Amino acid sequence: MQAVCNTSQQSDNAKPFRIGQPFRFHIVAHVNPPAQTKLPRRTSIAQVILASRERLAALLLDADNPHFQTEVIMLAAQLQSACSRNRNVALAMTLLAQDTQYATRHAVDVAVVVELALRRLGQNESERRSVIAAALTMNIGMQTLHEQLDQQSGPLTAEQRQTMQSHPLVSMDELRGRGVSDTVWLNCVLQHHETPDGRGYPNKLKGDKLRFEARLLGLADRYCALLSKRAWRAAKSVDSALAQSISPLSAGVDDKLDRLFMETLGFYPPGSVVQLYSGEIGVVKRPGEHELVPVVQALFDAHMQPLPAPVERLNGPPDGGILNVFETEFLQVPIVPASIWGDDAYLPEPQPTQEQE
Numbered sequence: 001m002q003a004v005c006n007t008s009q010q011s012d013n014a015k016p017f018r019i020g021q022p023f024r025f026h027i028v029a030h031v032n033p034p035a036q037t038k039l040p041r042r043t044s045i046a047q048v049i050l051a052s053r054e055r056l057a058a059l060l061l062d063a064d065n066p067h068f069q070t071e072v073i074m075l076a077a078q079l080q081s082a083c084s085r086n087r088n089v090a091l092a093m094t095l096l097a098q099d100t101q102y103a104t105r106h107a108v109d110v111a112v113v114v115e116l117a118l119r120r121l122g123q124n125e126s127e128r129r130s131v132i133a134a135a136l137t138m139n140i141g142m143q144t145l146h147e148q149l150d151q152q153s154g155p156l157t158a159e160q161r162q163t164m165q166s167h168p169l170v171s172m173d174e175l176r177g178r179g180v181s182d183t184v185w186l187n188c189v190l191q192h193h194e195t196p197d198g199r200g201y202p203n204k205l206k207g208d209k210l211r212f213e214a215r216l217l218g219l220a221d222r223y224c225a226l227l228s229k230r231a232w233r234a235a236k237s238v239d240s241a242l243a244q245s246i247s248p249l250s251a252g253v254d255d256k257l258d259r260l261f262m263e264t265l266g267f268y269p270p271g272s273v274v275q276l277y278s279g280e281i282g283v284v285k286r287p288g289e290h291e292l293v294p295v296v297q298a299l300f301d302a303h304m305q306p307l308p309a310p311v312e313r314l315n316g317p318p319d320g321g322i323l324n325v326f327e328t329e330f331l332q333v334p335i336v337p338a339s340i341w342g343d344d345a346y347l348p349e350p351q352p353t354q355e356q357e
Helices: 045-061 068-085 087-096 102-121 125-137 140-151 158-177 183-191 212-226 238-245 255-265 338-345
Strands: 004-007 023-026 273-276 281-290 293-300 306-313 322-326
Touching: 045 068, 045 087, 045 102, 045 140, 045 338, 068 087, 068 102, 068 125, 087 102, 087 281, 087 338, 102 125, 102 140, 102 212, 102 255, 125 183, 125 212, 140 158, 158 183, 183 212, 212 238, 212 255, 238 255, 238 322, 273 293, 281 306, 281 338, 293 322
Parallel strands: none
Antiparallel strands: 004 023, 273 281, 273 322, 281 293, 293 306
C-alpha cells in the first residue's frame, strides 16, 4: 500500500498532521485483503442492506405489481432484522457503501436511521414497520426527477421545483394506486416535508397536525441526503450533517426530536472517518463508554502510513479521542468492512468483468 500526503508545509522530515495546518491529502492505495477462508454461515447484514437497495429499485419501477404493499412490508421487516442483529454495521453501510444508485440507497439509509430511532423511543415492531415502509417509498412520486438530478450540476428549474414541492402528495396518490391502505404509512409520506412552523410543503401544516414519525422521517431524510455526494455539491462529514440537520435554522425541528436523533446516531456514528488525538486516522467501529469517545479502528499512523495491522482504540487522549472528522471520500482507499466488523459486514469480492480479464 502506498500513501501520499501533500501539505502546503511539506518538509523533508514527515510531521504528524494537525488541525489548522493547511493541507491536501490524497491517498493512493491498493488493498489486497487476505483471502476469505470460509463464508459466513448466513447472509451478512452488509449483504442484506445492498440487496435491499436492489430489491427496492425493482419494486418502485414495477407499477403493476399486485403484491406491492406486501413486498415493501417484507423488505421493511428484513431491514428491521438487520438493524436488530448489528446496528453498528447497518449504520456504517450508510457511510461506507455509497457507490449504488442514489435514490434507493438514500431511501434504505433513511429507513435504517428511522428504525433505530423509533426502537430507541420504544415503539413496537409493527408500528415501526409502517414508518420504515414510508421511508422506503417517500419519493416514489419523483423518480424521474431523481434521475435528472443525478446528472445535473445547476440549480433546479421552475418545473423541477414544482415537482419537488408536490412530490409528497404525488407519492401518496401513487401508493394508493398501488394498493397501499396503511394510514400511518400514507400520512408519513404525505407529511415528511412539513414542519412545525408551517413553512413546509405541500400543505403547510403546523404543530400537532403533524405526526411525530413524519417529522422524524423528514429529519432523517435531510441528514442522510447531506452525507451523500451529489452532482452539485460535495458530501458533508457526519458532524457537519448532524449540526446542519438539527440547527435552529433547519425548518423547525423540536428539542425532543433533536435529542432522540443525537442519542440514536451519536456524535460519531459507526463508519465515520476520523482522526484521533494521536494523529492516527481510522473508522469508528461502535459507541464507547462516553459519547465523545467511540471505539475506533485505527488504520493509518500520524504520517498517513498504513499501520502494520488495524488497532482498536478504546480510550480518550492521548491515544484516542476524536480530533477531526472527515467526509467518507477522504480515504480514497477501498475499506473492507469485514476487517472492522467481522462476518456481519462480509461482502463477496466483486467478480472481474470480461474487459478486466
